[in-house]
Amino acid sequence: MDDAFYRGCAETLDQLPERVVRYRLDDLTIVYSNVAWAAGHELRPQEVIGRTLHDFLSPSEWAGLRAQVGRLGPHNPHVVDDAPRPAPNAPGQWVEWVDQYVAGADGPEVLAVGRDVSGRHTAELNLAASEARFRELADKATDVVWRFLLEPHPHFDYMSPSVETVLGYPPSYFLEDFSRFLDILDARTRTEVDRAFAGHPLPDRSDFCFRHANGTLVVGELQLTPIRGGLQGVSRDVTELRHLHTELAALALRDPLTGLANRRLFQEFLDADIQRAERSQHVLAVAFLDLDAFKSVNDEHGHEAGDIVLCEVAHRLRSTVRRADRVARFGGDEFVIVYQPNDPEANGLIERLDAVLAQPITISSGTAVHCPASIGRADTTTVGYDAAALLAAADAAMYVVKRARSRGRERVEPVLAS
Numbered sequence: 409m410d411d412a413f414y415r416g417c418a419e420t421l422d423q424l425p426e427r428v429v430r431y432r433l434d435d436l437t438i439v440y441s442n443v444a445w446a447a448g449h450e451l452r453p454q455e456v457i458g459r460t461l462h463d464f465l466s467p468s469e470w471a472g473l474r475a476q477v478g479r480l481g482p483h484n485p486h487v488v489d490d491a492p493r494p495a496p497n498a499p500g501q502w503v504e505w506v507d508q509y510v511a512g513a514d515g516p517e518v519l520a521v522g523r524d525v526s527g528r529h530t531a532e533l534n535l536a537a538s539e540a541r542f543r544e545l546a547d548k549a550t551d552v553v554w555r556f557l558l559e560p561h562p563h564f565d566y567m568s569p570s571v572e573t574v575l576g577y578p579p580s581y582f583l584e585d586f587s588r589f590l591d592i593l594d595a596r597t598r599t600e601v602d603r604a605f606a607g608h609p610l611p612d613r614s615d616f617c618f619r620h621a622n623g624t625l626v627v628g629e630l631q632l633t634p635i636r637g638g639l640q641g642v643s644r645d646v647t648e649l650r651h652l653h654t655e656l657a658a659l660a661l662r663d664p665l666t667g668l669a670n671r672r673l674f675q676e677f678l679d680a681d682i683q684r685a686e687r688s689q690h691v692l693a694v695a696f697l698d699l700d701a702f703k704s705v706n707d708e709h710g711h712e713a714g715d716i717v718l719c720e721v722a723h724r725l726r727s728t729v730r731r732a733d734r735v736a737r738f739g740g741d742e743f744v745i746v747y748q749p750n751d752p753e754a755n756g757l758i759e760r761l762d763a764v765l766a767q768p769i770t771i772s773s774g775t776a777v778h779c780p781a782s783i784g785r786a787d788t789t790t791v792g793y794d795a796a797a798l799l800a801a802a803d804a805a806m807y808v809v810k811r812a813r814s815r816g817r818e819r820v821e822p823v824l825a826s
Contacts, residue, residue: 417655418442426649427503427522429456430656433477434515436461445522448496469493476507480518485509488613492529495522502529508653513672519656521649527551528642532633552628557638562586562605566640574628574645576621592619610639615646663737665715666722674736674744678795681734681746686793693749693787695758696802697725697765700813701779702741705771713771717779720769728760744799749787758783782810 421428427445431438437460441453449456449464456464465473472493479487487507495501501524508519528551552574555566563586567579575592582589593601594617604610610632618626627650628643661673669677678694685692699721706714718741725735725743730753734746745761747754762783768776784805791801 480509502526552643555640669736677734682795694802695745695785696806697743697781699741
């Protein structure tokens with residue numbers, strides 16, 4: 409993932425009507441705002457980033473935020489606001505907030521997405537009104553409004569016209585035969601619906617996955633309300649928002665320049681791999697790599713050239729290791745690899761890495777640099793099944809190689825910690 413990817417993400421978020429803001433959980437400092445969130449406060453994104461949410465919330469909004477954030481955490485990472493809230497500086501507009509807990513590099517953060525649900529909110533307030541009023545509002549809603557009854561047999565007795573926009577089928581397709589609705593559900597959603605028919609109630613709000621008429625998968629957020637003899641509900645297409653949530657959460661675990669796992673994700677990988685290796689009594693090894701001439705590349709050719717070198721090194725590492733091996737950028741010009749040294753395919757891995765990284769790297773037309781790596785390695789045979797000790801031993805072994813090379817020994821074999 410490169411800068412163009414992140415610029416593309418930012419441009420996509422700025423095009424959304426949804427309000428998107430990301431802030432630190434400890435002090436509520438804003439680290440990102442899209443155009444829509446800032447415009448809701450009559451500002452631009454650069455005028456709100458770095459400030460805290462205290463500067464923008466009324467006492468009632470502040471109380472709602474505290475209640476919302478209080479429910480968030482690693483074990484409950486996705487929280488939907490209990491009810492829509494009035495939008496600031498927009499009388500009559502209602503916003504529903506969805507908060508995602510994200511383990512950021514500098515501590516826990518919250519990614520909040522606010523959607524204008526004024527139409528749906530109005531529809532929900534009026535569902536208890538007369539049938540004529542209900543249909544008048546539902547027919548005009550952009551969200552899919554529906555009503556389901558159990559008697560005399562399971563069926564929809566109303567489906568708003570917007571279902572054709574969302575799923576590609578006209579309302580009559582589902583009104584005529586309820587089984588057609590079941591047929592377009594993915595396996596997980598179908599299981600939930602079958603459980604509901606068996607007597608297990610559905611949650612008031614949940615995501616259902618549907619197969620669109622064109623074959624694509626659509627994620628619809630359903631809000632259900634029990635009525636006499638059945639259910640009525642509102643469904644909104646949140647496919648793109650769910651994808652964005654997934655992508656943004658993943659950014660906290662990946663190095664933005666090379667796309668490799670970052671230090672935090674590597675530590676999670678290593679801890680899990682150590683536990684599995686200890687249970688099965690397999691040998692696990694860590695290789696620690698540090699580029700020998702990276703500083704001189706930066707000094708002589710600039711940071712853009714340095715970025716090219718780091719990306720090429722990452723590519724060469726991925727191309728050399730096995731698919732099952734873990735590769736991460738540990739920081740700066742340091743990389744780490746976790747692998748099983750006793751696997752036949754791993755024979756000579758360190759030597760192959762040493763050789764491939766010794767090859768020149770082209771940084772511009774007609775210009776190439778050499779940026780070999782000092783490589784140290786350690787394994788559980790000598791260190792034991794301790795992640796911190798294994799990493800420290802590989803790091804120390806790497807410095808043995810680096811010191812030897814700095815004394816003028818051009819060819820130094822990678823060192824295995826003892």
